[in-house]
Amino acid sequence: MIVTLRTERIRTLDEVRAFLEGSEPVDFTLNDRDSAHLLVRRSLERFRYHRLGKRDKGLVKAYLAKVTGLSRAQLTRLIAQHKRTGHIRDRRGKPPANAFQRRYTPGDAALPAEVDVAYGRLSGPATKEVLRRRYEVHGDGRFERLAHISNGHIYNLRKRRDYRLGALSLDKTRPVQVSIGVRRKPDPDGRPGFVRVDTVHQGDRDGEKGLYALNVVDQVTQFEHIGAVIRITEIFMLPVLEDLLTAFPFQVRAFHADNGSEYINHHVAGMLNKLHIGQFTKSRPRHSNDNALVESKNGAIVRKWLGRAHIPAECAPAVNDFLRDHLCPFLNFHRPGVTFEQLDRLAASASGLQAAKSVREARRRLFHSLDPAASVA
Template sequence: MRQKKAVTRELRDRYRKSSKKEKTIMLDEFIRLTRYSRSYAARALRLKEVLGYMNIRGKRVRLVRDKRKIKRKKKKIYDEGVLVALKEIWKICDYICSKRLAPFLSEIIPALERWGEINLSAKVREKLFKISAATIDRLLTDTRKRYRIKGRSTTRPGTLLKKSIPIRTFADWDEAKPGFFEADLVSHDGGAVRGDFIQSLNFTDISTGWEEMIAVKNKAQRWVFSGIETIKERLPFSILGIDSDNGAEFINAHLIRYCEEHKITFTRSRPYRKNDSCFVEQKNWSVIRRAVGYARYDTDKELSILNELYVYLRLYVNFFQPVRKLIKKERIGSKVIKRYDEAKTPYRRVLASPDIEDEIKMKLKSQYAMLNPAELKRKITKLQDKLLKLNALKQKVREDLLQKSVEPSSRFEYIST
C-alpha cells in the first residue's frame, strides 16, 4: 500500500502537466502497476497535493495546494459602444448577414457619416473597420431574428411559341459580361389565385447582380411588355440577353419580334427547373418578398404605391446591398464545398467591369454621391407602412361588404377616393 501511494505521489504532478494523449498512456501504465480501477486511478492522479491537516471548530480539515493555472481574463475589445453602432448600421443595411456586412462596413460608414446619420468616435470607427464576420455574428446573436415563408408559383405555360425560343445553355451566354438578364414575375395574389392581381416584374443581371423591378397591373402581355420597356430605360447599360420562364406573358410573338429588332438574345429555362433561373429566383425572395410580403394587391392605388416604393428600392438594393457570388463548387464524397467571392454591391461590380463605358461609370458615381442610404431606408419603410395600412383597410371593407351581402362590383370604389 505504501508503494502504491508513493507511485501515486510521484506521478501526480507529471499527470497534471501532461497532454491528453500522454495522460492516457500514463493512466494505462498506472492501472497495470497498481491494479486500481480506471475511474479510481484517474481520480487519485487528479487529487491535489496534500500539505497537512488541521482542526477547525472540532473538525479535521485537509490542506491542499491547488496548482491549476489561473484563467486569464481577456480584455473585452468590442464593447457596448461598438455594439450600439453595429446594430444601427445593421438596421440601415436591412439586417444583412455578417459575411456581406463585414467587408461593406468600410464603405457604408463613410457614406453615413457624410450625411450625418451616425457619429462615431475614433476608437469605435477603427474597431468597426477591423471587425470580422464571426465577431459580428457573436455580437448580434441576441438581436437577430429570422423569418422563413414559402411562396407559390402562378406561372402558366405558353406552349404555342416554345419551339421558336431556344432553351438557354451556358455556352450561349457570356455571363461575365453585364447585360444578360434573367426575368420573372412575382405574384401578389395573397394566397387566392382568382381574378386579376398585381405582378412584380423582376430583372436580374447575372454578371453584376444589378436589380430592376416594376409593378404591372396583371400578367397580360401588354402590361409585361410595357414594364420591360420601362426597365430598359432605367438600366445604366444595355440589355444583351433575356432569359425567362415558360409563361405565356413572356413566350409571345410580340416579345420575340422586339428582341429580334433590338438584337437581344432571347432564351427560356427548362419547364419545372427553377435552378435554371436561380439568380432571379433568389432575388424574388430576398428583394421583392422581403419588401412587400405575401399580401394580395389588386387595386390601382396599391399599384401606384408599389411602383413608388420600387423607385427607392432599386437604388437601395443596387447601391447599398452587397452580394456574394459563387466562384467555385467542389464535391468531396457526399459533401459539397462552396467558395464565394468578397461581398460587393452591384454598383461596385459595374464599376469594376471592363465592358462598361467610362461615361456610364461617371454617371453612376455622380448618382451614388447624391444618395443617402439611411434616407432611402426611411422612405421605403414609410411606403411599406402605407401599403400595409391600405391593404388592411381593404380587407376590413371587404369583410363588411360580405357581411352585408353587397354586390361585388362595388367592392373597391372607396379606393379611388
C-alpha cells in the first residue's frame, strides 16, 4: 500500500490553517483505506494531537477529514483508538478483539428443536422444565448447559439456524377471517329500512344471568322495536329477531351490527337471506360511531323503561310481551313530531298522553308480577 503525500511542509498549525483556507496547494494520492489510516496516525503523531487544545484539535480533525475523505464520526473513532492503543487498525470483517464467549453451542441449539418436535413446541416455561428434567431427572448429559436456561434464551435459540434445521416447520398463528358481513358504515341516503341492532344485558345476580334485550332501530325514521330473550343463542334469538325485523311497516333493506358473535354468524346471515335483506354490514375497527345510534337508544329507551336492575332470564317471555304490545307501539306511533300516513288509523286510536299512561300502567303490572314488593313509578 503506497501513500504518496507532499505534506512535508505542513508541519505547523498555521500551515494546516492555510491549507484549509485554500491558499496552500498540496498534491496527495490515497490508494486505499489503509493509506488513509496511515496518514491519520502520522498526522496525529506529527502534530501531537492529544496534547492540543480543543480549538486546535478541531483544526487538525478538519484537515484530516479533507485529505482522507473520512467522516467526522469515523475520525473520532480512529482518534479514540489511537489514544487508547497507540495504533489505528481496520477491524472490518474481523471478529471483535474482546468477543463474548458463547455459552450455548450449535449442538445445544439443536436440542430444543428435538424437544419441540416431540412435544409440538410448548411455551417457554414448559420447554424450560422439560430441558431441566432431561438433565437432572433422566441424567441426559447433553442437556447440562440447558438445564438452567432462561425462558428468553429459549426463544433466542429457536431463531438459530441449527434449531431451524432440526425443528418442525411451524407457521405463525393466523387470525380467523370471518367473511360474514361487510365491514363498513351503512349509507341509507335518506331511505328507511337501514336498521341498527344491539344487545342490552339486564345484569347478573348471585351468579344468575339476567335476560337480554334486543334493540333494533331504523336509521332514518328512528322506528324502533325491542324484544327480550333468555340467552343470546340462535335457538332463543332468531325467532325474536325475525319478529322484530318483520314488525317494521316498511321493507328492511340493510342490517348493521357491531362485531358481537351473537349477530355475526351464519344463522343470522341465513335468516337475513330468507327475509331478502340485501345488505349485512358490521362496524369497523376504531370507528366507535358506526353503531352509535342504537347504542344511544339503549340508554335513552331500554334503560329508561326497563331500568338497570337484574331481571331474571325466565321472565323474558313476559317482558317480550310488554315490549311488543305496549312499549313499541307507544314509541313508534305516539312519538312527538313523527307521523306516518299509512298508520293514521292506529295513531288516531289514542292520544299520545293516553298511550303514555297505558304503557306506564302495563309496565307497573309487569314489574309487580316479577316482584310484588317492587314499586315502579
